[in-house]
Amino acid sequence: MSTIEIDGLHKSFGKLEVLRGIDLSVEPGEVVCVIGPSGSGKSTLLRCVNLLEEPTSGTIRVAGAEVTDPDVDIDAVRRGIGMVFQQFNLFGHLTVRENVTIAQRRVLKRGKAEANRIASENLDRVGLSDKADSYPAQLSGGQQQRVAIARALAMDPRLMLFDEPTSALDPELVGEVLAVMRGLAADGMTMLVVTHEMAFAREVASRVVFMDAGVIVEQGPPAQVFGRPREERTREFLHRVLEPTRVSEAELRD
Amino acid sequence: MKLTPRRRRRLFRVAGYVVFALVIVGVAAAADWGRLSDAFLRSDVARSMFPEAITVALRNTIAYTLLAFAFGLTMGLVLALMRLSTILPYRWFATAYIELFRGLPSLLVLFMVGYGVPLAFPDREIPGGVYGSVTVGLGLTAAAYMAETLRAGIQAVPKGQLEAARTLGMSHPRAMISIVLPQAFRIVIPPLTNEIILLTKDTSLVYVLGVTSSTIELTKFAGDALNQRVNPTPLVVAGLLYLVITLPLSQVVRGLERRAARER
Ligand SMILES: Nc1ncnc2c1ncn2[C@@H]1O[C@H](COP(=O)(O)OP(=O)(O)O)[C@@H](O)[C@H]1O
Ligand SMILES: [Mg+2]
Numbered sequence: 001m002s003t004i005e006i007d008g009l010h011k012s013f014g015k016l017e018v019l020r021g022i023d024l025s026v027e028p029g030e031v032v033c034v035i036g037p038s039g040s041g042k043s044t045l046l047r048c049v050n051l052l053e054e055p056t057s058g059t060i061r062v063a064g065a066e067v068t069d070p071d072v073d074i075d076a077v078r079r080g081i082g083m084v085f086q087q088f089n090l091f092g093h094l095t096v097r098e099n100v101t102i103a104q105r106r107v108l109k110r111g112k113a114e115a116n117r118i119a120s121e122n123l124d125r126v127g128l129s130d131k132a133d134s135y136p137a138q139l140s141g142g143q144q145q146r147v148a149i150a151r152a153l154a155m156d157p158r159l160m161l162f163d164e165p166t167s168a169l170d171p172e173l174v175g176e177v178l179a180v181m182r183g184l185a186a187d188g189m190t191m192l193v194v195t196h197e198m199a200f201a202r203e204v205a206s207r208v209v210f211m212d213a214g215v216i217v218e219q220g221p222p223a224q225v226f227g228r229p230r231e232e233r234t235r236e237f238l239h240r241v242l243e244p245t246r247v248s249e250a251e252l253r254d
Numbered sequence: 255m256k257l258t259p260r261r262r263r264r265l266f267r268v269a270g271y272v273v274f275a276l277v278i279v280g281v282a283a284a285a286d287w288g289r290l291s292d293a294f295l296r297s298d299v300a301r302s303m304f305p306e307a308i309t310v311a312l313r314n315t316i317a318y319t320l321l322a323f324a325f326g327l328t329m330g331l332v333l334a335l336m337r338l339s340t341i342l343p344y345r346w347f348a349t350a351y352i353e354l355f356r357g358l359p360s361l362l363v364l365f366m367v368g369y370g371v372p373l374a375f376p377d378r379e380i381p382g383g384v385y386g387s388v389t390v391g392l393g394l395t396a397a398a399y400m401a402e403t404l405r406a407g408i409q410a411v412p413k414g415q416l417e418a419a420r421t422l423g424m425s426h427p428r429a430m431i432s433i434v435l436p437q438a439f440r441i442v443i444p445p446l447t448n449e450i451i452l453l454t455k456d457t458s459l460v461y462v463l464g465v466t467s468s469t470i471e472l473t474k475f476a477g478d479a480l481n482q483r484v485n486p487t488p489l490v491v492a493g494l495l496y497l498v499i500t501l502p503l504s505q506v507v508r509g510l511e512r513r514a515a516r517e518r
Contacts, residue, residue, distance in 0.1 A: 052417055079423035089418035093436045103422035106432060148418075155422060 001064050003028050003159050003190045004049060009058035011044055018044045020214035022058070026159075031191045033201035033222075036211035037237060042194040045211070046161050049192065050081045063158055079107060082152030082160040086167050088144040090136035090151070096123065097132040100151045108155065115154075122150035126180050142173030146180055153184075160184065162193040198242060202226050210234045299487040303479055310468065311475035312495050318457040318471060319499075321389040323450055326396030333401035335430075338408060348401065355398035361459045367391035368463040384469045388460050396453055400446065407442035408434060444514070447507045451500050472496060 004026040011019040018041045026032050034042050047053040049060060051067055051074050059068050067077050091099050100119035104110045110118070123129045126146035136144055145165055152160060162181065166174040178200050185191060185204050195201055201208055202222045209219040210231070218231045229235045240247055257265075336348035355363065368387050371380060380386035411434050419429035458473035465474055476492035 050421060052421070075420075075423050075425055078421055081421070083418075083421040085414060085418065087412075087414050089412070089414035091415065091418070091433055091437075093440065102432060103419075103424060106428055107423040151422070 001028075002026060002061070003030075003063055004192065005059075005061040006045075006049075007059045009045070009048060009060065010056045011041070011048060011053060012056045018214055019048070019055075022214075022216060024209065024216065024219075026190060026192055028158075028190055029188045030206045031185045031189075031193065031204055032207045032209060033205040034192065034194045034209045034211060035196070035198070035201060035237070035241075036217075040211045041214045042211055043163050046083075046163050046192065046194055049161060050078050050083060052083075075107075079155055080158050082149075082155060082157035084145070084148050084152060084160065084162045084165045086164040088136070088141070088148045088168070090144050090147055092136055094135075095132065096128065096134050096136070096139070096147050099136070099147060100154050103151070104154055118154050119150070122153045123147070125153065125183070126150045127176075140173060141169045142176045145169065145177045149177075149180055149184075159190045159192070162191065162195070164194050164196065166195070166197060196241065198226070198238075210237065212237070294486055294490050296485055296487045299479070299483050299485050300491050302483070303475075303488055303491055307472075307475060307491060307495060311470055311472045311492075312498070314469060315454065315457050315471040315496075316499065317385065318388045318392070318460060319450060319454045321385060322392035322396055322453050322457075325389045325393030326400050326449075326453070327446070329393065329397035330400030330404055333397060334404035334408060337401065337405050352398045352401050355395050356402075358395070360392060360395045360456045361462060363395050364388070364391035364459050365462050367394065384460070384463055384465060387463055388457070391463070392453060392456055392459075395456075396449060399452075400449055403442050403445045403449065404438065407438035410441050411437045441514075444507045444510045447503055447510070451503050454496065454499050454503075 002025040004024070006022055006024045009019055009022040010017070022045060024032075024045075034045065036042055044053055048055050049062065049067070055068055059066060061067070062077060062081060065077055066072060067074070090096075091102070094102060097116065097119050100122060101112075101115040104115040104118060105112070120129060120132070123132055126149055128143060128146055128150065131139060131143060131147070136147070139147065149165075165181070166177050169177065174197065178197060181191070181193070181200070182204055193201075193205075205222050207219060208222045208225040210217045210225060210229075210233075212233050217233050218225065218229065225234065226238065229238060240251075333348045333351060336344040337352070339345055339348075364387075367380075367390050371387075371390075380390055382389065415433055415437065416429055419433040420426070424432065457471050460471050461474040461477070465471065470478070472492045472495055476488040479488035480486055
């Protein structure tokens with residue numbers, strides 16, 4: 001059974017059609033990286049998977065449960081899907097430990113001691129056990145994002161969604177977050193990652209998906225998509241991203 | 255001497271100070287301080303007001319304020335959530351309520367509650383006597399203002415906070431209670447404190463309900479003393495006692511705003 005199975009997904013905001021027929025499946029243990037120009041619908045795709053956005057049409061199954069079924073218990077589905085946002089979204093009024101325990105307590109009904117133990121394990125995993133009593137505002141961006149990952153992991157998700165987790169970080173802080181994600185991948189976590197970190201995608205992804213204008217243009221193993229892209233649009237995008245200093249003025253006119 | 259821009263600025267500033275000081279001194283000199291203090295600062299009159307000024311009048315003023323505030327805050331929160339609801343009739347009701355009660359003078363609402371409710375519900379009465387009527391009468395108006403304040407506070411919490419909470423499997427009500435509202439309240443503490451200050455002064459309207467010697471508040475207490483002694487000193491005493499409540503609250507607001515500015 002696939003962890004994610006998306007069939008014929010369409011999503012419009014009013015007249016704007018953002019996703020125009022997406023078919024995609026993610027198998028257990030796979031790390032799928034989604035790349036593509038900004039505005040191509042990558043975030044919307046991710047947000048449809050846990051129903052932060054409601055699809056206009058199409059079906060999405062997560063671990064066999066159809067999330068697009070109107071009668072689905074969406075809170076139960078979301079419990080099994082961790083999500084990490086570009087803007088971290090840590091709860092500012094809670095300490096790091098409370099950030100990682102609150103959903104365990106309120107949603108999974110774990111006892112205080114158990115929730116704290118699991119929080120410690122996960123903070124340890126992201127290398128922040130010494131920050132448990134700090135508030136988010138006292139942490140660097142990279143530390144905040146690692147806490148956000150620990151917070152999601154504490155819910156024992158079977159799937160993790162990452163929406164440009166390093167795009168809001170200063171360059172010198174990107175590495176620590178990617179290191180945590182690489183560790184997760186090595187531990188067999190199923191991950192769907194929207195990213196502009198091409199080196200990360202090339203090294204960690206089992207599959208790379210290139211999206212443009214609301215459709216999947218091509219997908220395949222990283223060596224193929226990066227090394228021998230089949231589509232002209234993919235080639236052009238990779239050229240702009242990988243060699244930004246070599247984009248000529250002539251190319252901007254089309 | 256050449257008038258450089260800097261010199262000119264300094265000249266204007268000094269001129270401003272001088273005019274300001276002259277106006278103050280002029281008004282002060284024109285007033286008849288002897289007669290004023292004979293009328294407003296009679297220590298025997300002031301002394302005769304104590305200890306009841308504090309043990310009864312100030313105490314009741316504070317009690318009315320806190321009761322009306324608690325009622326207004328609770329109802330204001332419900333109204334704020336209704337205004338932000340996806341259910342249209344709730345939004346209509348809350349909007350209509352807020353517009354109505356912000357537009358009516360507190361005195362009128364207090365009067366309506368004090369005399370209208372007993373007429374509408376002849377077999378029931380608001381529990382707590384005058385205290386109950388004041389709680390509702392001032393609280394209804396306060397709720398309208400606080401609803402708007404709370405709505406702004408809730409909307410000031412970034413949308414990502416609710417999304418992160420929902421993503422962790424929290425239901426919408428749970429996410430509001432555990433994540434959004436605690437942060438919204440932090441944002442609105444300064445404006446809510448201002449609301450307490452306004453309410454404190456609005457308790458001076460309670461006399462329209464007819465108060466007894468045990469339910470009397472500061473303004474009526476001072477008014478009675480003024481009539482009895484035929485001297486306005488009690489008004490000064492009452493004014494000072496209001497300041498005892500409101501000045502520390504203003505300080506609290508200023509401190510909180512300074513802290514909020516630093517954290518941003
Ligand atoms: N809530 C929304 N309402 C209206 N338009 C939206 C909304 N969210 C995204 N969009 C639009 O959908 C398009 C795709 O957005 P997004 O999925 O965020 O792209 P990406 O993540 O690839 O940059 C953009 O044109 C964006 O403006
Ligand atoms: Mg995006």
